[in-house]
Amino acid sequence: MKRALALAPLTALWLAAAPPIVIQNGTILTVTKGTLLGSLLIKDGKIAQIGENIKIPSGAMVVDATGQFVMPGIVDCHSHIAAESINEGTVSVSSMVGIQDVLNPEDIAIYRALAGGVTTANILHGSANAIGGKCSVIKMRWGRTANELLFVGSKPGIKFALGENPKRRGGGNAFGATTLRYPATRMGVEDVIREAFTQAKAYRASWKDYEARKSRGELVIPPARDLKLEPLVEVLDGRRLVHAHCYRQDEILMLLRVADEFGFKIRTLQHVLEGYKVAKEIAAHGAGASTFSDWWAYKVEAYDAIPYNAAIMTRKGVLVSINSDSDELMRHLNNEAAKTMKYGGLTETEALSLITINPAKQLMIDSKVGSIEVGKDADITIFDAHPLSNFSKVTKVFIDGELYFDRDRDIADRPALASRKKELITKAAEEQKKSPPVSPRRPGL
Amino acid sequence: MKPGLNLISLIHCCSSALFAEGPAVYAIHDARVVRVSGPPIEHCTVVVRNGLIEAVGENVVPPADAWIIRGSGLTVYPGLIDALSTIGISGPRPPPATPALSPPPPAAGPEDRPSNTSFLRAADQIVAADPSVEAARDGGFTTAVTFPTANIFAGQGVVFDLAGMRIGQMVIDPSAGQYITLRNNGSSFPGSLMGVIAYIRQIYLDADRYKVAKAIYDKHPKGLERPAYDRTLEGVIESPRVLLPAHRAVEIDRMLQLARELKIRPILYGGEEAWRSVDSLKRSGVPVLVTLKWPEKAKDGDPAVDEPLRVLEMREKAPSTPGVLAKNGILFAFYSDGIATSKEVLKAAKKAVDAGLSTSDAVRALTLSPAEIYGVSDRLGSIDNGKIANLVVTDGDLFADKTKVKYVFVDGNKFEPAPESPDAKKDLEKTQ
Numbered sequence: 052m053k054r055a056l057a058l059a060p061l062t063a064l065w066l067a068a069a070p071p072i073v074i075q076n077g078t079i080l081t082v083t084k085g086t087l088l089g090s091l092l093i094k095d096g097k098i099a100q101i102g103e104n105i106k107i108p109s110g111a112m113v114v115d116a117t118g119q120f121v122m123p124g125i126v127d128c129h130s131h132i133a134a135e136s137i138n139e140g141t142v143s144v145s146s147m148v149g150i151q152d153v154l155n156p157e158d159i160a161i162y163r164a165l166a167g168g169v170t171t172a173n174i175l176h177g178s179a180n181a182i183g184g185k186c187s188v189i190k191m192r193w194g195r196t197a198n199e200l201l202f203v204g205s206k207p208g209i210k211f212a213l214g215e216n217p218k219r220r221g222g223g224n225a226f227g228a229t230t231l232r233y234p235a236t237r238m239g240v241e242d243v244i245r246e247a248f249t250q251a252k253a254y255r256a257s258w259k260d261y262e263a264r265k266s267r268g269e270l271v272i273p274p275a276r277d278l279k280l281e282p283l284v285e286v287l288d289g290r291r292l293v294h295a296h297c298y299r300q301d302e303i304l305m306l307l308r309v310a311d312e313f314g315f316k317i318r319t320l321q322h323v324l325e326g327y328k329v330a331k332e333i334a335a336h337g338a339g340a341s342t343f344s345d346w347w348a349y350k351v352e353a354y355d356a357i358p359y360n361a362a363i364m365t366r367k368g369v370l371v372s373i374n375s376d377s378d379e380l381m382r383h384l385n386n387e388a389a390k391t392m393k394y395g396g397l398t399e400t401e402a403l404s405l406i407t408i409n410p411a412k413q414l415m416i417d418s419k420v421g422s423i424e425v426g427k428d429a430d431i432t433i434f435d436a437h438p439l440s441n442f443s444k445v446t447k448v449f450i451d452g453e454l455y456f457d458r459d460r461d462i463a464d465r466p467a468l469a470s471r472k473k474e475l476i477t478k479a480a481e482e483q484k485k486s487p488p489v490s491p492r493r494p495g496l
Numbered sequence: 497m498k499p500g501l502n503l504i505s506l507i508h509c510c511s512s513a514l515f516a517e518g519p520a521v522y523a524i525h526d527a528r529v530v531r532v533s534g535p536p537i538e539h540c541t542v543v544v545r546n547g548l549i550e551a552v553g554e555n556v557v558p559p560a561d562a563w564i565i566r567g568s569g570l571t572v573y574p575g576l577i578d579a580l581s582t583i584g585i586s587g588p589r590p591p592p593a594t595p596a597l598s599p600p601p602p603a604a605g606p607e608d609r610p611s612n613t614s615f616l617r618a619a620d621q622i623v624a625a626d627p628s629v630e631a632a633r634d635g636g637f638t639t640a641v642t643f644p645t646a647n648i649f650a651g652q653g654v655v656f657d658l659a660g661m662r663i664g665q666m667v668i669d670p671s672a673g674q675y676i677t678l679r680n681n682g683s684s685f686p687g688s689l690m691g692v693i694a695y696i697r698q699i700y701l702d703a704d705r706y707k708v709a710k711a712i713y714d715k716h717p718k719g720l721e722r723p724a725y726d727r728t729l730e731g732v733i734e735s736p737r738v739l740l741p742a743h744r745a746v747e748i749d750r751m752l753q754l755a756r757e758l759k760i761r762p763i764l765y766g767g768e769e770a771w772r773s774v775d776s777l778k779r780s781g782v783p784v785l786v787t788l789k790w791p792e793k794a795k796d797g798d799p800a801v802d803e804p805l806r807v808l809e810m811r812e813k814a815p816s817t818p819g820v821l822a823k824n825g826i827l828f829a830f831y832s833d834g835i836a837t838s839k840e841v842l843k844a845a846k847k848a849v850d851a852g853l854s855t856s857d858a859v860r861a862l863t864l865s866p867a868e869i870y871g872v873s874d875r876l877g878s879i880d881n882g883k884i885a886n887l888v889v890t891d892g893d894l895f896a897d898k899t900k901v902k903y904v905f906v907d908g909n910k911f912e913p914a915p916e917s918p919d920a921k922k923d924l925e926k927t928q
Contacts, residue, residue, distance in 0.1 A: 139694075141687035142605055147698060148690040152754075155746055157806065176690075184690060196749055270716055272709045272723065278698050279605060468805060475808040479793060 069096070069452055070110045077116025077433065082123055082400060082407050083422035091121060093429040096451035101425060119446060120437050122403065123422050124170025124430035125384050128341040128410040129294070129321050129374035132160035132381070133174060133189060133200065140179030143217065143233060143243045146209060147278040149185030150174045154197035160378035161200075162193045165456040167382030168432035168445045171202060173414055175321075176210040178296040181217040181234070181243040183210035185282055186294060188414055190430070190450050206415045208318070209282050211295035213240055213302040214352050241305050248313045251283035292318035292415065294341075298352040300328040307336045319413045321374070323364075324356035330367035339370040339413040344390040346380070361405060362395020372410035389439040402439060518909050521545045523558030524889065527567025530856075532574050532864045533878035542572055544885040547908035552879055565889070570902060573859060573894060574878050575638025575886030578841075579785045579866035580739070580765055580831035583632050583640040584622030584656065602684040606698040611681050614699075614731025616644045616651030619670035624663055633658040634913035635838015636894070638886035638906045639668070641831075641870060643675035643739070648692055649699065649728065650675040652735055655870050657886065659906035668884075672870050673763065674735035693754065700758045703729045736871070737761045739785070744810070745772035752780050763869060765831065767821075768814040774824045783869045784821065786861070788844035789833035790814050818861060819852030829866035830858075846895040859894060884908075 075090040079101065092100040092108070107113060131137050135153040139145035154174070164172065170191055176184030186208035189200040217240050234240050257274045264271045285291035293310070297303050297320050310317050319339040320326060324347055326333060326340045333340060342364075347356035357363075365371045373388050375381035388406045391397040397405075411421025419428045429452035436443035448456035522544040529540040529552060541556040542549065550559075558564050603610035622642055623629075632640060638658055644651035653672035660666035678692045686695045709723040740751040743766035755762035764770075765785040770777060777784065791811045793803075821828045830848075832841045849858050867877030875884050885908040892899035904911045 134690075136688035136690045139686065139688045139691040141602070141681070141683060141685040141691065145691065147606070147694040148686075148688070149694065150690065152693040152750070153690045157744075157746055159804070184694075197746065198749075198753070270712065270720065272712050272720060273705065275705050276701050278694060278701065472805050472808060475805070475812050476803075479808065479811060483793070483795075 070112055071108050072112045072452060073105060073107050074114045074116050074121055077119045077121040079423060080120060080122040081423040082403050093452040096429055098425055098427050098429050116433055120434045122432050122438055123407045124432050125168045125406045126410040126421055127169050127172040127375050127381055128372045128413055129376045130172040130174055130381060132378050133158040138177035138179040139184055143180045144182040144247045145180050145184050146182050146282040150187040154200055156195055156197050156200050161191050164381045165191045165193060165448045166445055169381055170430040170450050171420055175294060178212035178216040181240045182247050183212055185209050192450055193455055206292050208292040208294050211293055213297040213306060215350055237302055244309055247283055251280045251287060254280040255284045286315050294319045294321050296321045298322055298324050300325040303329055304332060324353055327360045327363040330364045330369050334368040340364050341372045341374045344373055344387040358394035361391045362397050370409055370412055371405060372413055373405040385438040386441055519563045521562040523562035524565045524567045524572055525558055528571045529879055530573045531879040532860055533880050544908045547885055549881055549883050549885050571890050573888045574863040575888050576636045576862045577639040577866040578637050578832045579641050579829035581640045581642050583628045584626050584642050586623060586626050605685055606695045609728045610685055611648040612728040613647045613651050614649035614674055615727040617670055618642045618644050619654035619667050622663055624660055629658050632838055633904055636888035636901045636904060637838055641672050645675060648677055655872055657906050659909055669872055671736055673737035673739055675739045678741055699732060703732045737763055739763050739765050742766050743768050745769045748773040749776060752776055767817060769810055771813055771817045771820040777826045778824055783827040785831045786818055786828050787833040788830050788841055789835055815847040816851040818848040822853055822857040827865060828861060829869055830861045842895055849895055
């Protein structure tokens with residue numbers, strides 16, 4: 052958690068009107084509008100101009116990117132950082148819970164994600180249950196409050212999960228008994244989802260009925276609001292995106308059928324390691340796929356995976372992204388994307404799209420982020436070499452036109468932070484030596 | 497000195513626990529009086545009659561019927577208030593609402609009301625003879641705010657005086673507020689922090705609807721479905737304020753937001769990192785109960801563990817929190833957080849003084865501020881005419897190491913603390 056001190060001045064910057072920024076003489080990988088050698092003007096947190104020659108406005112901060120590569124901030128469609136709890140796994144439908152309630156803006160993983168060039172991530176509930184909790188899309192605004200992390204204008208999401216995790220039985224409880232949570236099979240997972248949406252439809256109908264009777268002037272007691280069913284009604288109404296954890300082709304098809312039957316859409320299939328087998332069906336439903344490049348075999352349902360998965364699904368017309376699902380992998384998503392060029396022959400732009408514009412589309416935030424285009428948020432990552440090279444390092448990261456990561460400054464700040472830490476440890480040790488024994492605490496609180 | 501006084505002192509020396517029928521009128525004469533509601537007065541007299549403060553001032557003449565206590569060299573403070581405690585409740589936990597022979601069935605969701613005893617009242621659970629009552633009183637505490645603490649919705653606290661023959665006479669306010677914890681329910685719902693928060697949200701939604709549904713039904717019972725009685729919602733509705741745990745800045749932020757959303761009147765407890773949350777606390781006007789159990793490295797902790805700078809800073813700066821809050825005009829009070837002896841409680845408060853809190857603000861955080869937070873400042877917390885005669889009389893500054901508590905008045909009854917026995921101290925050291 053080293054960055055707390057160093058970032059204090061940045062907070063002040065947020066409040067004051069930031070001066071314009073010009074990033075000049077870099078190779079600009081716009082992802083959607085080609086690549087050019089030139090400059091970029093950032094004004095009021097937005098990309099204002101892109102071109103080979105840009106007039107530097109007075110008072111502008113100039114970043115020299117000679118020999119460097121400028122790309123849109125990386126978007127990670129599947130992450131669990133910055134949250135103080137991940138799974139409400141005690142029940143099979145936990146749609147009443149949400150990541151937004153437990154966001155932790157002080158998780159060091161945010162800063163480390165920045166150091167890997169990530170500016171936006173979809174923070175998902177875990178995969179312990181068939182219908183999990185609500186997700187939050189955040190920007191890596193390190194040093195800000197939980198609310199300030201939120202990606203304003205992003206569409207709300209919810210996590211679903213299929214297969215081994217949701218059918219896993221509960222552990223022992225405080226009394227030694229084992230909770231036999233339903234379901235225990237893949238069939239049961241389907242049933243849980245069907246049952247939940249059947250309830251959600253009835254719930255929606257009960258409110259419609261209430262409104263109708265009330266408007267007729269009848270005396271009625273309002274139905275109880277149900278925080279578990281409300282998000283599911285939003286899914287039915289197309290107001291909440293479903294991100295479904297899955298591996299096997301059979302369960303993928305099952306979920307698409309259930310969704311079609313109940314009249315809602317699966318926005319993304321997550322992991323989806325067997326997606327290459329059913330890519331046509333995924334494309335037909337209109338679901339996106341968010342997968343790993345070459346991470347598998349960590350459990351039985353994750354064995355039948357191939358590194359060509361992303362490329363094959365892309366060729367079959369599926370909107371594909373590469374995600375991290377890990378705070379470590381999150382720091383080199385650029386390398387993960389590059390692997391799809393070797394396995395499956397995606398082009399450079401296609402590979403970059405997997406970690407920028409595609410996940411942005413999947414999260415329906417592509418009008419704001421995911422590419423370098425005039426008018427979009429100035430979420431910019433600068434690499435010292437081509438980002439698809441193993442040897443590239445992130446030098447600077449901007450979010451909304453503000454500098455959130457600077458490699459040089461990070462390195463310069465390290466000695467001061469280390470000595471502050473040493474000072475505190477020494478002081479605490481001395482005080483502990485001095486302090487007399489204390490009485491045992493009263494129990495209770 | 498009047499002859500009667502020696503006799504009374506003698507009785508009290510023999511057994512301070514003895515609740516003797518004492519005189520009804522006392523006058524502490526020529527003492528330094530720290531009123532808290534105003535500047536301290538030197539050579540001041542305080543008259544106590546029938547449990548109330550009858551007069552305070554330099555020129556007050558002790559009434560003829562009063563037992564006089566010679567106050568020169570002594571300081572009179574308002575009785576100390578422990579703003580959040582389990583004083584008076586024996587054992588680690590309040591007894592369960594219903595004796596459980598078998599484990600409770602796992603909760604399927606909020607509708608099963610897991611970990612919810614919002615209807616419990618500490619006022620019904622405190623025991624006058626509990627040793628913690630006398631121990632706190634001997635150290636100068638005359639009032640405690642005690643809560644049931646066992647569940648997410650643990651129950652309602654009580655403001656009560658630390659002496660009395662019957663609980664009913666000790667209670668000042670049986671509805672101090674609802675104590676909420678964010679302890680998850682293990683393998684049963686809610687099993688995570690976000691589950692707990694979602695559960696709290698659902699309970700308050702349900703409580704709102706409960707009120708509406710009952711109101712409609714009570715007016716027109718014919719032809720309407722009867723709303724189900726729910727004691728957990730009753731408990732929530734009856735609570736005038738809600739105590740929410742918030743130690744780190746992130747948690748303070750989170751709880752302030754939750755309280756805003758639920759439209760409840762919160763009191764935050766913990767507050768170790770509140771020095772980082774001055775702006776949001778100021779804006780919200782929410783009071784903070786600051787723990788006196790300052791965070792420290794676990795004594796049996798792994799010495800090799802590399803602790804992050806943020807944790808080290810939190811420990812270092814926690815005692816400076818009260819000073820920062822006072823400077824910014826944020827209402828706060830201290831609470832003992834399970835520290836066993838009043839001496840240690842005051843020593844911990846002294847740490848805050850050493851870290852920048854003025855002594856007068858430290859006294860306020862143990863007297864008038866908690867009274868204000870719990871809405872009883874019209875009867876407690878300062879030395880003013882007509883207020884309850886809860887006083888602590890010391891032979892020096894409250895936070896000085898060598899200061900001894902000479903007398904404690906609770907509801908106008910005088911107590912003398914048992915002298916500290918050197919044996920007790922030795923025993924304590926042995927158990928460490």
